[in-house]
Amino acid sequence: DIQMTQSPSSLPASLGERVTISCRASQGISNNLNWYQQKPDGTIKPLIYYTSNLQSGVPSRFSGSGSGTDYSLTISSLEPEDFAMYYCQQDASFPPTFGGGTKLELK
């Protein structure tokens, strides 16, 4: 199975700040990398698919980039509703696997 490693596991940040979350795959995944947001009530929202494509309705302050084994999610200016857990997920190889998550919290 492809292992997905996210960093950092916890990210304290302030409103308006620009933040970046990293995700590294144990082998190349050819841009088949997706990002999800999970709120404290458990609600999961897809954000980005295939490295950099925003899901419908996702604000443009979210962006994704990367290639090969290294990918990142950037939020350009944090809003209050952005403080949540974030997970990367690869779908290049069966089985699909998720990163361990990054908790974005208010500093």
Place this chain on the structure above:
Amino acid sequence: EVQLVESGGGLVQPGRSMKLSCAASGFTFNNYDMAWVCQAPKKGLEWVATISYDGSSTYYRDSVKGRFTLSRDNAKSTLYLQMDSLRSEDTATYYCARQVTGYPHFDYWGQGVMVTVSS
């Protein structure tokens, strides 16, 4: 509006069975592969199983192979997960998700249903 509503969770003893359901609406159910993803308490997300749009193919993670059975009723727009021989490590919230092919990802998720395996 796409909606996925899970049901059927609760407390079950080790070794017993439980069946989860996921009622879909707002889209043409039989056009999409569907999946279950779970999350153990305080842990991350883990893919469990996927079924093809027509039910002809199913895929499972190793830890549930032979114990879990995924099925669907396209006439009722409903997905099912039959969980047999349950173990304490199956304790988790189970999410139903629509799976997109092409650029594969899970584009809609249910609210999740909790399964607790304990004596």
